[in-house]
Amino acid sequence: MxxxxxxxxxxxxxxxxxxxxxxxxxxxxxxxxxxxxxxxxxxxxxxxxxxxxxxxxxxxxxxxxxxxxxxxxxxxxxxxxxxxxxxxxxxxxxxxxxxxxxxxxxxxxxxxxxxxxxxxxxxxxxxxxxxxxxxxxxxxxxxxxKEYLKGEMGSVAENVVYVADKVDSMSNKFDNMTTKMDRLEDLYKNLEAQLFSGIRMPWNPKIIQAADLVQTELLMETRDCLLYRGDYHKSPVTIKVLKGELSKDNETVRRSFDSDCKTMKKFECMNILRLYGICIDNSKSEPYYCMVTEFCEKGTLRELLSSDKNLPWEQRILMALDAARALYRLHQSEHKTVLYGNLSSSKFLVDGNGCLKLYGFGLSKTESSMRRSCNVKKREKNTEWIYTAPETLKDINAYDKHSEIYSLGVVFYEIASGNIPLQGLPVSEKLEEVYQLLSTEMEMGIPTDCPTILQDLIKKTTDINPKNRPSAGAVVDLLLNHLNKEANHE
Structure with missing residues (x-):
């Protein structure tokens, strides 16, 4: 009651x-x-x-x-x-x-x-x-x-000028009132830009013309693709160029792309990697297919945690929230739950603002249609078993939302500690012993100054009993609630 x-x-x-x-x-x-x-x-x-x-x-x-x-x-x-x-x-x-x-x-x-x-x-x-x-x-x-800001310009100007005068007395940066008012104008222009930057426009993936893309730096090459940094309408993007034997059936590719776009639209979220579209160019002797997504300059979450050991706790909490929100968006789709399949810290990219983006799903039909054989790219065996829930290692069919929450919990541990638990330890037939080792290391490996909210969530999300693990929505609520309370105390 x-x-x-x-x-x-x-x-x-x-x-x-x-x-x-x-x-x-x-x-x-x-x-x-x-x-x-x-x-x-x-x-x-x-x-x-x-x-x-x-x-x-x-x-x-x-x-x-x-x-x-x-x-x-x-x-x-x-x-x-x-x-x-x-x-x-x-x-x-x-x-x-x-x-x-x-x-x-x-x-x-x-x-x-x-x-x-x-x-x-x-x-x-x-x-x-x-x-x-x-x-x-x-x-x-x-x-x-915006109307309020314009109306308040005069009264706010007095306060800004007062502050500017104080700054003048210390650094002599302002020569006259004209300069001060110019800075005031810049302030409001920046504020207006920030207001609109808070409004993310709906996704609208499309067929992109090759002339609109500029490939620059080669980021990575794999067996199946080349990853480039590039520009699309002066915005930085990642361009994934497919390799191998490619199809020339453009109509099939377009139909598959339309189908995948409808799926992707359901998961539109700041923590899901944004797709700008695909490019089809058969003007040369060999077909050219690529997928264009937003660019994340800090690489994967795993790479960031390895290179920067001094991330503040507030940023780590925000990263945990980003990861949980991405998973929640998949699990709580209005039509049906979607399981990611092999969640780990390497499946999240990090943009320039430190925001996490889950990637690697949503365009399976499109990529398959671009290749001559749908079986060219086979699912690789998941070697990152440490993220796999105990029930799934016992029975591969025992995989559901609770199993992915366990994987999320291991990612949370990485965010808190900067380390992957039991790294290099092979899978043992004695799973109970392995998970006891895992539980012990995760408990001992969390820094003593780690916020209580993150400690509690690591423990709850990696509970050995799947039914005791919270939902992705509940995890997001708790993290957001913690951040709100911290903000109110400032």
């Missing part, structure tokens, strides 16, 4: 914050409406004489999601907070995540209560619908903020 009271209390706090919102009003309003709907089954549970024990996990996750929703409104409905947090470039991602988790809660709650008109109730949490609505709301909110 205490859980229900806490949930209802946060809901009322959100309603109050919504009334006071000075920006992002439309998004706040949409969030409030969904929460009001969710409180209908919550109120029903609150009136029940007894609560079953199996309700606690669902309600505990909802409480964490509600707390994150409250933090989102606190940060982004107040202009002063907005200007402080805008550089995080995560407004839309946090909002989408909270809406996803509210949808999860809605589906769970209707199983606990007899909600009338279930389908009508769930349609308000439909992913496709709320994403369309949110794009319009975001555009309107951004325009409101």
């Amino acid at each position: 205490e859980l229900l009271k806490s949930i209802l209390k946060i809901a009322h706090n959100i309603y109050s914050l919504h009334e006071k919102a000075s920006c992002n009003k439309k998004q706040c309003n949409r969030l409030r409406k969904r929460i009001e709907l969710l409180m209908v089954p919550v109120e029903k549970l609150n009136k029940q004489a007894k609560m079953r024990k199996d309700h606690d996990d669902i309600l505990q996750e909802l409480l964490c999601t509600m707390s994150n929703a409250e933090s989102w409104i606190q940060k982004y409905s107040n202009r002063m907070w907005l200007l402080k947090f805008i550089k995080a470039n995560r407004i839309k991602e946090e909002f989408d995540l909270i809406n996803d988790r509210l949808r999860d809660a809605a589906e769970a709650l209707i199983m606990l209560t007899s909600v009338e008109h279930t389908q009508d109730f769930l349609k308000y949490f439909d992913e496709k619908e709320w994403k369309k609505q949110n794009i319009k709301a975001i555009e309107a909110d951004i325009n409101d903020i």
